[in-house]
Amino acid sequence: METAYLPTPRTTPTRYRERAHYDREIVHRILDEALICHLGYVSAGRPVVLPTTHARLGETLYLHGSTGSGPMLAAKAGSGLPVCVTATLVEALVLARSALHHSLAYRSVVVVGDARLVEDPAEKLRALHSLLDHIASGRAADCRPPNARELAATAVLALDLVEVSAKVRTGGPADEPEDCTLPHWAGVVPLSLTAGTPVPADDLDPATPAPPYLTRYNR
Amino acid sequence: METAYLPTPRTTPTRYRERAHYDREIVHRILDEALICHLGYVSAGRPVVLPTTHARLGETLYLHGSTGSGPMLAAKAGSGLPVCVTATLVEALVLARSALHHSLAYRSVVVVGDARLVEDPAEKLRALHSLLDHIASGRAADCRPPNARELAATAVLALDLVEVSAKVRTGGPADEPEDCTLPHWAGVVPLSLTAGTPVPADDLDPATPAPPYLTRYNR
Numbered sequence: 142m143e144t145a146y147l148p149t150p151r152t153t154p155t156r157y158r159e160r161a162h163y164d165r166e167i168v169h170r171i172l173d174e175a176l177i178c179h180l181g182y183v184s185a186g187r188p189v190v191l192p193t194t195h196a197r198l199g200e201t202l203y204l205h206g207s208t209g210s211g212p213m214l215a216a217k218a219g220s221g222l223p224v225c226v227t228a229t230l231v232e233a234l235v236l237a238r239s240a241l242h243h244s245l246a247y248r249s250v251v252v253v254g255d256a257r258l259v260e261d262p263a264e265k266l267r268a269l270h271s272l273l274d275h276i277a278s279g280r281a282a283d284c285r286p287p288n289a290r291e292l293a294a295t296a297v298l299a300l301d302l303v304e305v306s307a308k309v310r311t312g313g314p315a316d317e318p319e320d321c322t323l324p325h326w327a328g329v330v331p332l333s334l335t336a337g338t339p340v341p342a343d344d345l346d347p348a349t350p351a352p353p354y355l356t357r358y359n360r
Numbered sequence: 361m362e363t364a365y366l367p368t369p370r371t372t373p374t375r376y377r378e379r380a381h382y383d384r385e386i387v388h389r390i391l392d393e394a395l396i397c398h399l400g401y402v403s404a405g406r407p408v409v410l411p412t413t414h415a416r417l418g419e420t421l422y423l424h425g426s427t428g429s430g431p432m433l434a435a436k437a438g439s440g441l442p443v444c445v446t447a448t449l450v451e452a453l454v455l456a457r458s459a460l461h462h463s464l465a466y467r468s469v470v471v472v473g474d475a476r477l478v479e480d481p482a483e484k485l486r487a488l489h490s491l492l493d494h495i496a497s498g499r500a501a502d503c504r505p506p507n508a509r510e511l512a513a514t515a516v517l518a519l520d521l522v523e524v525s526a527k528v529r530t531g532g533p534a535d536e537p538e539d540c541t542l543p544h545w546a547g548v549v550p551l552s553l554t555a556g557t558p559v560p561a562d563d564l565d566p567a568t569p570a571p572p573y574l575t576r577y578n579r
Contacts (some may be wrong), residue, residue, distance in 0.1 A: 151406075154426055156428055157431055157491045177464070179409050179411075181398075181444070183406070183407050186402070186442070186444060187402070187407075187442045187444070187472065188401050188407050188442060189400065189444050190400035190470070191411055191450040191470070194464065194532050199511050204425075209489060210375050221470050223405070223406045225400075226409070227409040227411060229398070234496060234577075236499065236556070237503070239504040240488060240489075240500065240504060240510075240562060241488075241510040243492060243503070245413065247411065250454070251410070259480035266523075269459060270459075275455060275463055277455065277549075281459065282435040284456070284462070284542075285457055285542055287458070287459050291460040292456075303438070313559075313561045316491045320504055323503075325565065326558075326560070327560070328560040328570070329558070330396075330574050331557075332553055332555055333554050335549055335553075336549050336550070337550035337552065338550075339547055339548070339549050340532075340549075341547040342533055342546040343532065344535075345546050345547060349543070349545050350545070353569070358453075360550055
């Protein structure tokens, strides 16, 4: 397999082309690190964007939802649902001396393609397993697996990673040379997602210790 | 003005209707707190979802971009660009005893409508000012304002807050009663966006102190 995705017109940005990346490893890392993504599809000719969790297994991205949810009904109605899945990690504020050079440092991935409803029961179980482990690695093996009723009420979408691009903006501000003597502070403010101490459910036996994959949670 | 947005078929979820909110104050708070949103539009019949920053001024949401960027070109070509703008704040992992009751605690807003390109120079300047203050409150007054060339290269989209809904999921896991005796830990892991110490740009005079709106940054 090639180490990079092939750029297409749809995955080639019109601006800041130097920020575009097609390397599989860069793409995989962003998808795996992002807790959620935003799923876009078209309904009655208009765009719909919904937040959802995702999981990557090799070169396939999985999403899930109730069989009665909008995107799952749309996917059932056709043969492959045209989607755009975007995952974004914001890493810093970038403050320049001039208003329009302000920016964010970020890493994002855009995947476009036709998503298919997963029909194979084994693939569906694998996908649900990985969706759970995406949230907290190790959790899928440490909970009650789905039963037949729950599986019937849950739909899984699969999207092959074929038309894919990453966009990465790192570093500090890029001010115009003549602005550098202005008195305004310039630089970056790093941002990070921090996990707090696990809070047990009200109905949990207080003797039950929180598992290490939660007490040392980190993305 | 009514204190709530009027639900429409497009802003009424098919599932978990009890999580839907239309209160303006709830919606405003989520939009103001979210650093970025995801903008969805339709290009050649297919969905496109891009991360971008936004700012709310009263009942209008503003987005900006290069005049040469995809959504700005699409908006220029028509009279109002059909968009869906979604902003999501993830607040906790929710771990249940059963796989399919796992969830996230989150607050999100979905705005649908036809966005218009802002033509009025005064409105455009106000929008750019608010986009900067959305990133860091107080920054717009503490940098060089855009000049004529920069303004000409930047397009601003306005989307009136008319068809709007929020979705809020709070609290702990909701396990089936018969699962509560299972040995798995259940509860929540709080997540928060944390700002680090401001890092000055390489070309900044080290005597320049970081402004308080950055040293005490918090969303």
